[in-house]
Amino acid sequence: MADGAARVVAAVEQVLMGKGEVVRTAVMTLLAGGHLLVEDVPGVGKTVLAKALARAVDCSVSRVQFTPDLLPSDVTGVTVYDRRTAEFDFRPGPVFANMVVADEINRASPKTQSALLECMEEHQVTVDATTYPLAEPFMVLATQNPVEMEGTYPLPEAQRDRFTTRISLGYPHQDAELAMIEGHAGSDPVDRIRPVCTAADVRSMIAGARAVHVAPELRRYVVELVSATRSSPLVRLGASPRATLHLVRAARARAAMAGRDHVLPDDVHAVAVPVLAHRLLLTGEARAARREAGQVVHQLLDQLVVPRGSRSEPSARHGQR
Template identity: 70%
Template sequence: MTSKIHTSGTAVTGDGAHAAGGGRGPVPPGPVDVEALHRTVQRIAANVEQVLVGKPEVVRIALVTMLAEGHLLVEDVPGVGKTSLAKALARSVDCTVSRIQFTPDLLPSDITGVSIYSRQAETFEFRPGPVFANIVVGDEINRASPKTQSALLECMEENQVTVDGETYPLRAPFMVIATQNPIEMEGTYALPEAQRDRFTARVSIGYPDAKAELAMVDEHTGHDPLRELRPVADGAEVQALLRSVRGIHVSTELRRYVIELVTATRHLPELRLGASPRSTLQLVRAARAQAALSGRPFVIPDDVQAVAVPVLAHRLVLTSEARATRRSASDLVRQLLARIPVPRGEGGR
């Protein structure tokens, strides 16, 4: 393993897939205890907000992504707290955490692991890479080559790693939190469409307002709140949260609303590529998570609208004409939300 990779938390040793985890598989739905879920999530949110001051909306999207069993892409200019957000969320949950610093010379095997020949056993032994953790923090993912970025495709979609024809399952829960700089920055590669589509949501932190920046100067110059952060939940609690979220009710009308919204992106003249069927599934999961955060055991249209932009916008590819007129994918999603009729009925049920 190269020096670019740093792991923390419980160490993952080179004992193969069985030592690294028992595999994920689908998390079955469980009884919905909204009050207990809300208390746990509030503890995690308060913990993260000790580090990321004045950005409750960003923290909300991060928690929605975690509850939706998805992966989060944090995109913004350097210095606004992308890595701090990823680390704070990872350290708030007491489970295995690894960090990968993406650089142009990083290799796919540096992420997934490699098979090494053992003279004593006279066979090849698999040495797991840093992806064998519950939460994987990928720092500046778009500074690595597309070939290296593609090493995460199987991990993020199927929660497994295949090396030399052998498949190794990843431990549940599994979440990738990746940061990236805008593609206009020097030394960056654009994420391939297939890679972006694996991320459930994308969020931009933005600069803090004057009040939040003053509070950050007062609180962060004397000590590092990230270093002092302690876990407020563990892996078992997160598993219980995921089971509860899967039990959140989504009515037939709301499912049709989600499908209509996603389908509409495929017919916009400003787009060269609309949202995929995977995004339909991710939007429903994110809406369930948003409903749980709001303290409801069922989804309403407001939940879909609250997560539509971060879930859909990063998957859309604008035409050159739309980019020339400075249109943004987020604006197009908002226009669709305003145009498509919202299903009526109590709670969308």
């Protein structure tokens, strides 16, 4: 699993230079069986990251450019009447793919955004009282611009909660930006990416990641962390039970990428902000004090007591800090 994940990371890093940690978080989300939200200012490579990750895996890929006039049926599919057979036929939409790149998802209306709720949580689509399963693996890679407000619709809390992780790319380092000028001189570097694993490989890695051991003390620590977001005076809406499951899955995937069969407290700390921050709604006082959700998560991590044992075996000493 570690070798397969490393190949995917290396393939994506060919076009997204100087963003190793961001790329590893994206691959970790894939192995956790989750969905990724890339939120940043225009032009920093959000769509490039999504397309590169999709091309690194030999599976079906579709892309949806979200616009204000996009309809839910444009995403999920529609049932049409065939006059030749006198029957209704279902024509699948772009969501029927292993990886769905939802570009600028916040430009679509809330009605269209809600079309993805069932897909992301239950991996199925219901149209005209008929349910159609989606292929596995299934991952939504969505991008959005957090600063442009004209013609955009903020994602509702229910939608944000279905994304396992949220990441921001940030501006590249000057050396990486210089290398980018040379790399984009001839053609789009994304076109040069070749698949390094198949959909079956990804399914196997997801199953392997979910088998990674999590000690009972560490499970309790995760529950305490999520519960702390609900009782913090800085938070108006804390993380949901779904966030608890996503946090454990992300920590397991990170441990598997490191070649370990058990989760350490450091794994939980590394994924806490990407998994929890976008789910929190801060109070008016916290926003007035210019506090950010990521800072609140870090503060809660500092307040909680880290479990000293990460495995159930008496001889294990992992996780001590």
